[in-house]
Amino acid sequence: MTQLPVQPAWRLAEAAEQQRWLVEGLWSEEAVGIIGGEPKCCKSFLALDLAVAVAAGTPCLRRFAVTRPGRVLLYPAEDALHVVRRRLEGICAAAGASLAALDVQVITAPSLRLDLEADRARLEHTVATLRPRLLILDPFVRLHRIDENVSGDVAPLLAFLRELQRRHATAIAVVHHARKGAGAIRAGQALRGSSEFHAWGDSNLYLRRHGDDRIVLTVEHRAAAAIADVALELSQADDGLALRPLRAGHQNQPEVEATSIDQRIAAALAENQQPRSFAELRTSCRVRAKTLYQRLAAMTAAGSIAKSPNGYSLTAR
Numbered sequence: 351m352t353q354l355p356v357q358p359a360w361r362l363a364e365a366a367e368q369q370r371w372l373v374e375g376l377w378s379e380e381a382v383g384i385i386g387g388e389p390k391c392c393k394s395f396l397a398l399d400l401a402v403a404v405a406a407g408t409p410c411l412r413r414f415a416v417t418r419p420g421r422v423l424l425y426p427a428e429d430a431l432h433v434v435r436r437r438l439e440g441i442c443a444a445a446g447a448s449l450a451a452l453d454v455q456v457i458t459a460p461s462l463r464l465d466l467e468a469d470r471a472r473l474e475h476t477v478a479t480l481r482p483r484l485l486i487l488d489p490f491v492r493l494h495r496i497d498e499n500v501s502g503d504v505a506p507l508l509a510f511l512r513e514l515q516r517r518h519a520t521a522i523a524v525v526h527h528a529r530k531g532a533g534a535i536r537a538g539q540a541l542r543g544s545s546e547f548h549a550w551g552d553s554n555l556y557l558r559r560h561g562d563d564r565i566v567l568t569v570e571h572r573a574a575a576a577i578a579d580v581a582l583e584l585s586q587a588d589d590g591l592a593l594r595p596l597r598a599g600h601q602n603q604p605e606v607e608a609t610s611i612d613q614r615i616a617a618a619l620a621e622n623q624q625p626r627s628f629a630e631l632r633t634s635c636r637v638r639a640k641t642l643y644q645r646l647a648a649m650t651a652a653g654s655i656a657k658s659p660n661g662y663s664l665t666a667r
Contacts, residue, residue, distance in 0.1 A: 398424075564583060
């Protein structure tokens with residue numbers, strides 16, 4: 351019998367590896383997770399915005415920078431393909447991207463069931479062949495015929511997706527519904543079905559409606575601080591629709607405060623010719639981690655700073 355690997359405590363790493371992002375502040379690199387919310391909360395629009403951002407290398411929601419763009423594999427199980435195309439075109443218009451130039455590969459099979467071994471094998475073969483940076487499955491309810499409330503049924507399907515992520519080094523986003531009328535419950539706990547869904551995700555995005563027009567995005571990460579909630583609205587972009595963040599003054603963080611933090615970040619970066627890490631900036635700027643993540647993402651998207659493997663630095667003007 352082979353012994354489990356062990357190591358003396360004093361030889362363990364002194365610090366965690368630097369957080370790596372697929373989409374800065376929103377989705378960790380090679381993370382699995384849920385895009386959740388009640389019906390009509392624009393979950394599919396957010397998933398498609400992620401797809402356009404990762405494929406084009408443009409900021410998701412025009413705010414959150416993509417650090418490593420690449421191919422996206424999308425399975426839209428609920429919407430007609432012409433509807434998916436129209437939505438992608440609207441998001442591309444908002445992002446300043448061309449749909450024809452994007453490497454977004456759409457699975458057009460009429461059905462895909464993760465509770466069937468043959469379909470799991472077909473999906474794995476497709477992922478192994480195309481090597482996407484991001485796989486999007488929308489929605490989970492169309493991917494099986496199990497009882498979502500039974501942990502013993504849900505866990506093997508999520509375990510398969512986790513193994514797919516690990517074997518092929520791809521991020522996986524699964525769109526999943528929240529229970530109706532669960533607005534007073536913590537976002538992750540409001541997901542429909544087994545608690546396995548909430549526990550499974552490395553990065554989770556939750557959408558909730560506030561009134562008729564405003565949608566609030568809440569972000570959770572397993573291994574990173576969450577950013578502040580972001581208020582969104584579905585707006586017209588040329589001939590299509592796309593989500594967009596509301597003006598800073600309409601969110602939890604006033605615009606004047608954001609400006610002040612940006613100035614502190616710029617001043618801290620100007621003090622040193624070398625890139626500065628997130629931890630160094632947090633110490634210098636004296637700001638909460640989730641607020642700093644949000645402002646760094648916004649400044650990166652705006653082009654005022656740049657991120658490299660060594661940290662953040664001011665861009666040349």
